[in-house]
Amino acid sequence: MSQKNHESHSHLFLPIRPERVSEKVAGQLKKVISDGVFRVGDRLPSERELAERMGVSRPSVREALQQLEMQGILETVRGGGSIVKNLTEQQIRSPMEVFLGDDPQMVLEVTEVRAFMETWAAKQAALHRTEDELKRIQALLEEMERDLEKGRIRYEIDFKFHSEIAAATHNTFFVHLIDNLHQLVSYSIKVHREQVFTARQDQETIFRHHLRVFKAIKDRNSAEAEAAMGDHLRFVVEEFKRWAQAR
Amino acid sequence: MSQKNHESHSHLFLPIRPERVSEKVAGQLKKVISDGVFRVGDRLPSERELAERMGVSRPSVREALQQLEMQGILETVRGGGSIVKNLTEQQIRSPMEVFLGDDPQMVLEVTEVRAFMETWAAKQAALHRTEDELKRIQALLEEMERDLEKGRIRYEIDFKFHSEIAAATHNTFFVHLIDNLHQLVSYSIKVHREQVFTARQDQETIFRHHLRVFKAIKDRNSAEAEAAMGDHLRFVVEEFKRWAQAR
DNA sequence: CGGGAAGAATTGGTCTTACCATAATGAAGT
DNA sequence: ACTTCATTATGGTAAGACCAATTCTTCCCG
Numbered sequence A, B: 001m002s003q004k005n006h007e008s009h010s011h012l013f014l015p016i017r018p019e020r021v022s023e024k025v026a027g028q029l030k031k032v033i034s035d036g037v038f039r040v041g042d043r044l045p046s047e048r049e050l051a052e053r054m055g056v057s058r059p060s061v062r063e064a065l066q067q068l069e070m071q072g073i074l075e076t077v078r079g080g081g082s083i084v085k086n087l088t089e090q091q092i093r094s095p096m097e098v099f100l101g102d103d104p105q106m107v108l109e110v111t112e113v114r115a116f117m118e119t120w121a122a123k124q125a126a127l128h129r130t131e132d133e134l135k136r137i138q139a140l141l142e143e144m145e146r147d148l149e150k151g152r153i154r155y156e157i158d159f160k161f162h163s164e165i166a167a168a169t170h171n172t173f174f175v176h177l178i179d180n181l182h183q184l185v186s187y188s189i190k191v192h193r194e195q196v197f198t199a200r201q202d203q204e205t206i207f208r209h210h211l212r213v214f215k216a217i218k219d220r221n222s223a224e225a226e227a228a229m230g231d232h233l234r235f236v237v238e239e240f241k242r243w244a245q246a247r
Numbered sequence C: 001c002g003g004g005a006a007g008a009a010t011t012g013g014t015c016t017t018a019c020c021a022t023a024a025t026g027a028a029g030t
Numbered sequence D: 001a002c003t004t005c006a007t008t009a010t011g012g013t014a015a016g017a018c019c020a021a022t023t024c025t026t027c028c029c030g
Helices: A021-034 A047-054 A058-070 A089-100 A104-128 A131-150 A155-167 A172-192 A200-218 A222-246 B021-034 B047-054 B058-070 B095-101 B104-128 B131-150 B155-167 B172-192 B200-218 B222-246
Strands: A074-077 A081-084 B074-077 B081-084
Touching: A021 A047, A021 A058, A021 B095, A047 A058, A058 A074, A058 B058, A089 A172, A089 B095, A089 B172, A104 A155, A104 A172, A104 A200, A104 A222, A104 B104, A104 B172, A131 A155, A131 A200, A155 A172, A155 A200, A172 B104, A200 A222, B021 B047, B021 B058, B047 B058, B058 B074, B095 B104, B095 B172, B104 B155, B104 B172, B104 B200, B104 B222, B131 B155, B131 B200, B155 B172, B155 B200, B200 B222
Parallel strands: none
Antiparallel strands: A074 A081, B074 B081
16 A cells, blocks of 8 residues: 555645744744844843733743744843844854954954945945934934043944944844944954043044034935045044054 | 742752753753653653653743754644654754845845945955966956856856955955855855856856956956946846845 | 942743643544 | 544643842932
């Protein structure tokens, strides 16, 4: 007898698999992350809130979060919440950190790559930015100004400024990538226990650069945005070179 | 009062590692599976039985099973139970690949990023390439031509061509980065079991593009190299868009 | 006025219980 | 002997409660 009859034609009719609620929840969460609604480092809503807003039970949400954590997309900490991880980290950062350790040449190379990537970002941001994104960029600029009056612009604010511009490109992959490059450089700076731009003069220059970039993005002038960011980062790269030689 | 007396002395001397119960359960299950207690195709005890025998709640067992399922070790079917799968087949996918796998939009985003990065690379290569690097690029171009006569340019050759140009930038970090991006995209193509550029006409167009890029790099004409690579990758991105819509 | 410390609110981790949906099992009827 | 259908076992989901760790707020002290 044909014993594998029930096997041979089974794949013709039943390729379907009932999708669990937790998988649907995981799918929705993946979508909003890939759409850039939640970016690297963002905390997504609490389990209870997600459960309520999606109309499912908390265990289902928990299982979904667990799936995403197992895929390396999230990290959840007890009492803290669930944080979106950098999707390119495993791909780029971990293999790179080995080389980066204390090689200023490598830091310079990363900075060079960052430079032209952010130039592209500024151009794209000028083309695609929304009013909401513009407001966030402006808010960071104002915070930067307050920092400047106190004497020193915090690196986190500078980082957020560039990160916000990256977000305005509406290319989620790029956002994760640029975040990774930022982290690589900042990590290196910490290792060397150095700060590059300490002079008051440098601080003011950097602020002026940022202001120029912001205005261009505000006016949707992509060429000017590209030029402004290009000038800014050429300055940064030059300072970096001087710093690398000085040590 | 010592409210947690009945619990505290049971694990007083164990290391205070914030490992979740579900992870401990998952670890035990992985052990008995790897020890051969349960072999491929075997059905594990029911969730309720596991919970009782391990002295934990059923949700904890469920989360553990879910973790193992996400790692490809188990497969659980509703009403059926949890079955041990073949351990040798599992492959680790990076978080980015998880996204790329089921989202053509993401593939497009990566391709967009690749596009402007390679444009920069062509420009830099025209400025900094050595004679040796030029020879290697030329050799790949000739191999590509032989492929074209046979009907189809191999993806590996195309990949090597771009990779060699990246190397000519003399930015080691950039080489690694662009290599990763290539791998991400090629993986996604495999997943979708599609090939984008199959038409003879496309093949010839691509070859002409590459030839133009090569000549510009050979002549150390950075502006032309940038323009040529830009035109090429705009073409690729457009084809990708069409492909993404068609599926 | 600033800064640290204590307390309150938030949030993830676990347990318990209950009910539903589906697959596996077996008994009854033809 | 085969089919049919009820029973049972098992996974899937929901709800509520409590604990533990974190984060935020507030208040008090210097």
